Amino acid sequence: MPETSLIFPASEYRARITALQARMAVQGLTALLLTSPADVFYTTGFLTRFWESPARPWFIVVPSQGDPVAVIPAIGADLMRRTWIPRIETWDAPDPRDDGVSLLAGVLGDIVPESGAIGLPMGLETHLRMPVADYETLRARLAPRRFEDATGCVQKVREIKSEAEIAKIRASCALAGRVFDRVPEFAGEGRPLDAVFRDFQIALLQEGADWVSYVAGGAGPDGYGDVISPASSDPLQRGDVLMLDTGAVKDGYFCDFDRNYAIGPASDCARRAHHALWQATEDVMAALRPGHLACDVHRLFDEALRGQGAETGGGRLGHGLGVTLTEWPSFTPLDRTPLRAGMVLTLEPGCATRDGRMLVHEENIVLREDGVELLSPRAPADLPEIGS
């Protein structure tokens, strides 16, 4: 077994902790408690698919100075010892009497004085990955210490990707790009959509994905109504637009982009919609700069689409991307998050076609000081046709 399980050198993780501690100092937090797979991976490098089991909670405590402490089920000790984390406290989970609560309360109680505050992500796009009754016990045990919302503290650090992270996301995008080129090998008239989804996942693995955490798509005449359903066994028909979307994972980093294909010759309606989305993406990529707000991207897309006579469809028109399939911010009219250089983002405009159907187009980018750098291989300007 290799001595380290880390994808990056320990210095990468130390820099993240230093950045978190700087934010903690501003907010006056003595410790930060992290429970989500993404936050644990981000701070420690601990990468496993074992999160799929909801049985056990996992805790990382980041003190205001010094290295994080892992308070985790014993089953994870071997793997955590191969990260950079020096102090690892374990218990035999699941324990119906006390599932790590006393151990965690002890660690936090030693680090945080009674007048101190413990940060915990509590806001939009966060979950507490531990039983809520245990959280209430923990709060009572640690009183008068306060728990404070640390969503911003974590998000402002995680949202700026290092060059090492950007390289990982670029690699995930590249492998998915090779698969999108191969879609005509396994999609075409008469092929059931569920078989296409299966072959799409196989191709992602063949091209180098470690695993495929997300596949979505849709197919229908001049567009699809829904982009989150599992595939049906209905065969693709001439005149359908097929969309495939994936969050393939390599070294713990996601891509998230889609491609559209006409089955047979593309209709004028589908061709126009695709081109409007492609051109709107060109326009937004040319305009986007650090200092824009997330809501500005929604407005820019809406203007670009309306300028071409297209009707903006779908919900949010893009979002952050990294160690989860979607990260904040959201390109909606309401999200006023400032966009900064180093953010990795998806541009995901949707466009209504007819009868409640739509097309969705998606690219992955990193925002640089001087504008947008593409991470996904750019979609073709014209809707590709399969078997026309």
Added chain:
Amino acid sequence: MPETSLIFPASEYRARITALQARMAVQGLTALLLTSPADVFYTTGFLTRFWESPARPWFIVVPSQGDPVAVIPAIGADLMRRTWIPRIETWDAPDPRDDGVSLLAGVLGDIVPESGAIGLPMGLETHLRMPVADYETLRARLAPRRFEDATGCVQKVREIKSEAEIAKIRASCALAGRVFDRVPEFAGEGRPLDAVFRDFQIALLQEGADWVSYVAGGAGPDGYGDVISPASSDPLQRGDVLMLDTGAVKDGYFCDFDRNYAIGPASDCARRAHHALWQATEDVMAALRPGHLACDVHRLFDEALRGQGAETGGGRLGHGLGVTLTEWPSFTPLDRTPLRAGMVLTLEPGCATRDGRMLVHEENIVLREDGVELLSPRAPADLPEIGS
């Protein structure tokens, strides 16, 4: 697009709701609030991989009588409309001002009188899949209504599988069984472990998995030290024991079992360990009956392994299985959950070999009134050898 997205007839879901409502009545709950992917799928049939995005919360409210209400992001409305749920309330998520909290408070406030209690899973093996700050707002808005732990209410219903569910788990087991038979095609001396993991996932898709939510494994001389790490690129060596474990998903139902292989001729140590695990599983399958407690299974395994001079290794020695990779109970010395007919369980004994290494063996079963019915194709009694 098909009219229904349901895997089972609506009667299956109605029976589940009736069973939940019977438990709710005993506990005096006027409503049950569910937020996890598994609980949403279980009650509504809503199946999607979109849970991979942490951006949005989803809520199901089960009243004490009548049908559940879905309070969900608008992006899920199309798919939810193709389940059996008649009332669907939506909002445009994510909304940084109010991410469904007022809508949910309105629905719950109408259903539950001020003196009433709202059940929420809060205990072991549960998470609240919504921002904890929003939960606190919800509680304050609904006061003086009480929130009570409904972990037992949900678990006692979900833990008994219908014949329709058992058939789905049997199908997932069967497809994984076909893949385990094919492992010698892609694993052998010199093959890197990460390539084996990749081909294993490809084979699972080829044999009919909709997606592969979990793959784990390990390889080393006479066993492995860790069963939750991603695969390294180290090539398999003659003398290694290779273990592969999967949670492959078909129609939303998981299998979860593993198989071991010797690379080259098996050593006496590995052969003995494998046979001890196999025989202990035979013994436990012969002895297990409804009325046993979860901790009895741990004791039975420990006795059976010690009877063969083997040392029990690993943590828990099995668990529940169904709509998640692992469900309660846990076969530990501490879990006193009564085992009942209709429970689907994994039997997962581990056995220490040498130098901190172990072998783990796993089968999936359903407990019947008269004993155990295997769902996974039974492992061979003798450790299979690849390329000996």
